Amino acid sequence: MPARGGERRRFPGDGGFWPMRYERVVRGIFARRLNRFVAEAVIGGRAETVHVKNTGRLKELLVPGAEVSLAVAEHPGRKTRHSLVAVRKDGRWVNVDSQAPNAVLAEALAAGAVAELGRLDGWRREAVRGNSRFDFQFESEGRTGYMEVKGVTLVSDGVALFPDAPTARGTKHLLELAAAAEAGCPGVVFFLVQMQGCRLFRPHEAMDGAFAGALRNAARRGVKILAYDSRVTDAEITIGGPVDVDIG
Numbered sequence: 001m002p003a004r005g006g007e008r009r010r011f012p013g014d015g016g017f018w019p020m021r022y023e024r025v026v027r028g029i030f031a032r033r034l035n036r037f038v039a040e041a042v043i044g045g046r047a048e049t050v051h052v053k054n055t056g057r058l059k060e061l062l063v064p065g066a067e068v069s070l071a072v073a074e075h076p077g078r079k080t081r082h083s084l085v086a087v088r089k090d091g092r093w094v095n096v097d098s099q100a101p102n103a104v105l106a107e108a109l110a111a112g113a114v115a116e117l118g119r120l121d122g123w124r125r126e127a128v129r130g131n132s133r134f135d136f137q138f139e140s141e142g143r144t145g146y147m148e149v150k151g152v153t154l155v156s157d158g159v160a161l162f163p164d165a166p167t168a169r170g171t172k173h174l175l176e177l178a179a180a181a182e183a184g185c186p187g188v189v190f191f192l193v194q195m196q197g198c199r200l201f202r203p204h205e206a207m208d209g210a211f212a213g214a215l216r217n218a219a220r221r222g223v224k225i226l227a228y229d230s231r232v233t234d235a236e237i238t239i240g241g242p243v244d245v246d247i248g
Contacts, residue, residue, distance in 0.1 A: 019231075019238035020103050022085055024072040027234060030087070033062055039084060041068055051083040054098040057165045058153060061087040061094055069093065069234035086234055093232040094153055095194040100237050101151035102135055104230065105190060108239040109136070116226055116242065117188065129185070132176040138186075145186030148173045152193040152227075154204065160193040160227065160243065161204040167211055174214040178221040187223035189215070193243060194230050200244050201227035216247050 028043040028050075036055045039062065040047055050070055052062075066089065070082035085097045102125065108114050109123050120138050127137030129146060136147040154164040163170060177187035191201055203212035219225050225247060229240040 019236040020100060020107065021236045022069075022071040023074075025069050025085070025235045026072060026082065028068050028070055028082075030062055030066040030068045030084075031064060033058075038080070041070065041082070041084065043070065043082065048082065049080055051078075051080045052096075053083050053085055054096045054151075054153070056096075056098070056153065056163070058087075058096060059164075060154060061089055061096060086232065086237075088234075092195060092197060093234055095230065095232045095237045096153055097194075097237075098151055100194065101149045101192040104192060104237055104239050105136070105149050108228075109138075113239060114190075114226070114228070116224070129176075129180060132173075132180075134173075134177070140186060143184065143186055145188065146177060146180055147188040147190055148177060149190045149192060152191050152201070153195075155193070155195065155198055158197070158199045160191070160198040160201045160229075161207070162191055162201075163204055163208050163211060166208045171208075171211045171214045174211070174218045174223070177223050178214075178218040181218070181222040187218070189218065189223060189225050191225075191227040191243075191245075192230060192239070193227060194237065195232055196229050196240055198229055198243055200246055202246050202248070205248065212248065219247055 028041040031040040033039045039052050041050050069086040071085050073081050086093045086095050123138035134146040135149045138145050152160045152162045154161045181187040203215045205212040227243040227245050231238045231240050
């Protein structure tokens with residue numbers, strides 16, 4: 001299932017499955033961010049307000065003069081005609097669509113492209129367990145497991161870092177997964193780095209020590225921590241390969 005505002009064309013990526021593709025994109029130049037949801041970009045020589053599909057800070061990416069890729073809205077009545085979905089930094093595209101990671105992982109699960117998960121007997125998106133809602137529920141070896149997916153856009157010296165802003169919600173997800181794991185349900189946290197070229201993933205301790213501590217605690221209680229990078233163009237994003245994980 002593609003992320004909202006994006007569509008796939010039916011042709012296989014390098015891994016033999018379909019990349020998530022934004023059907024219509026244009027390029028522009030980033031000017032400034034007006035608030036969490038809206039920015040200004042120059043498209044075809046004209047300044048326009050555009051929707052930002054990520055409420056994170058993105059300070060290292062959304063800098064004046066950066067080249068950006070924008071998906072053209074399919075609904076003509078929308079307030080903004082374009083949604084900012086990718087930014088070019090240091091010669092490579094970085095996808096910043098916060099809805100993309102779940103869509104990309106759904107494609108990867110359907111193709112059996114995440115070897116570390118082993119053979120899955122089935123899976124579905126957005127499952128509830130007790131008072132918790134997880135991104136994925138899966139069946140493996142007769143047990144029901146749960147997975148949370150986190151998109152990563154911050155990289156420093158080749159190290160992917162999450163989060164780029166404090167996230168009480170993210171910490172809550174980790175605590176819930178750890179509790180599920182102790183109750184016999186396999187738990188997975190999957191960090192999708194929305195670019196290529198990273199050598200390592202680490203929790204961003206300086207930004208959110210509570211999240212980093214909760215991630216280590218979850219790992220001790222049996223939750224599997226995975227990180228993969230992505231192949232990204234101005235119009236596509238496809239899962240790449242595994243990235244080493246160091247949770248300290």
